[in-house]
Amino acid sequence: MPLHVETPLLQSRILGRRAGRDVWLKLEALQPSGSFKLRGVGHACEAHRERGARRFVSSSGGNAGLAVAYAARRLGLPAMVVVPESTSARARDLIAGEGAEVLVHGRSWQEANARALALLGPTDAFIHPFDDPLLWAGHATLVDELAAQGPRPEAVVLSVGGGGLLCGVLEGLHRNGWTDVPVVAVETEGAESLARAMAAGRLVELPAITSVATSLGARQVAPQALAWTRRHPVRSVVVPDAAAVRACAAFLDDHRLLVEPACGAALAAVYGDLPALQGLRSVHLVVCGGAGTTWGQLRGWIEGAP
Numbered sequence: 001m002p003l004h005v006e007t008p009l010l011q012s013r014i015l016g017r018r019a020g021r022d023v024w025l026k027l028e029a030l031q032p033s034g035s036f037k038l039r040g041v042g043h044a045c046e047a048h049r050e051r052g053a054r055r056f057v058s059s060s061g062g063n064a065g066l067a068v069a070y071a072a073r074r075l076g077l078p079a080m081v082v083v084p085e086s087t088s089a090r091a092r093d094l095i096a097g098e099g100a101e102v103l104v105h106g107r108s109w110q111e112a113n114a115r116a117l118a119l120l121g122p123t124d125a126f127i128h129p130f131d132d133p134l135l136w137a138g139h140a141t142l143v144d145e146l147a148a149q150g151p152r153p154e155a156v157v158l159s160v161g162g163g164g165l166l167c168g169v170l171e172g173l174h175r176n177g178w179t180d181v182p183v184v185a186v187e188t189e190g191a192e193s194l195a196r197a198m199a200a201g202r203l204v205e206l207p208a209i210t211s212v213a214t215s216l217g218a219r220q221v222a223p224q225a226l227a228w229t230r231r232h233p234v235r236s237v238v239v240p241d242a243a244a245v246r247a248c249a250a251f252l253d254d255h256r257l258l259v260e261p262a263c264g265a266a267l268a269a270v271y272g273d274l275p276a277l278q279g280l281r282s283v284h285l286v287v288c289g290g291a292g293t294t295w296g297q298l299r300g301w302i303e304g305a306p
C-alpha cells in the first residue's frame with residue numbers, strides 16, 4: 001500500500017482571475033510529510049524493504065529527510081538522518097518527531113552526506129533526495145492521479161531543485177500518453193542549476209546556493225533531468241527570491257496554505273503571468289508544499305526583501 005495520499009486537484013477561481021487563465025492546483029502540500037517527496041521516498045523505501053533493507057539512511061535535513069523518517073515509521077523500520085550543523089532546530093525536531101535518529105555532522109551537506117554514506121551497513125538503504133529512478137517512479141503517481149481527476153493539462157508548472165520532481169512528472173506524463181504537454185520548470189535566482197545546464201547544453205555545478213528557497217538548493221541537477229529537456233518540451237523559468245516569497249504570502253491569503261519559497265517559485269510564475277505561460281488558457285500547478293517554513297520566517301523574508 002502506498003504511503004502517500006491521493007491529493008485533491010482543485011480549480012482555483014481566485015488565482016485564475018489574477019492570472020487571466022484557468023489554474024488547477026495539485027495540492028501536494030497536503031501529503032502527510034508536507035510535500036510531494038513522500039511519493040517517491042515512500043515508493044523507494046517500500047521497494048528497499050522488499051529487497052531486505054532493515055534501516056533507511058538519509059542526509060537531507062529538509063523535506064526528503066522528513067519523508068524518509070515518516071516512511072520508516074509507517075513501515076516499522078528505523079531511520080537515521082545525518083544533517084549538517086546548519087540544519088534548523090525546527091527541522092531536526094520535525095524529523096526526530098517521526099521517531100528517526102538525527103545525527104548532526106559537519107558544516108555542509110557534503111560533509112553530512114559523506115558521513116551518512118560511511119555509516120551505511122550491509123542491510124541499510126540510502127535514500128537519495130532527487131537522483132534515483134525509484135524516486136521518479138513514485139513521483140509519477142502524481143500524474144496518474146491527474147489523469148483520473150480532471151481534464152488533460154495544457155501545461156504543467158512545477159519547481160525544480162535537483163530535478164527529481166521534474167523527472168517523475170515527465171515519467172508520469174509519458175506513461176499516461178501525454179507526451180506533448182509542456183512543462184514549465186521554475187527555479188529561484190541563486191538555485192538555477194537546471195536553467196544553467198539547459199543554457200550550457202551540459203550539466204553545470206553552481207559554486208554556491210544563495211537563494212532562500214533551500215529546498216531547491218541542489219548545486220547540480222540529476223543528469224536525467226537535463227536528458228529529459230532534450231526529448232520533451234520543457235520551458236525553464238527563473239524568478240527572484242522576492243517574487244517567490246511574495247507568492248507564498250499571496251497563496252496564504254488566497255488558499256490559506258503556508259508553503260516554502262521552493263513552492264513559491266512555481267506559484268510566482270503563475271501569479272506573475274510570466275512569458276513562458278503566454279498563449280496558455282489553462283495550467284496545472286504542482287503545489288509541492290514543504291514543511292520547513294513558518295509564518296514568522298515568511299514575514300521576515302518579506303520585510304527584508306528589496
Ligand SMILES: *Cc1c(COP(=O)(O)O)cnc(C)c1O
Binds near residue numbers: 062159162166263
Ligand atoms: C524537494 C523539493 C523541491 C524540489 O524537488 P526536486 O525533486 O529536488 O527538484 C521543491 N519543493 C519542495 C517543497 C521540495 O521539498
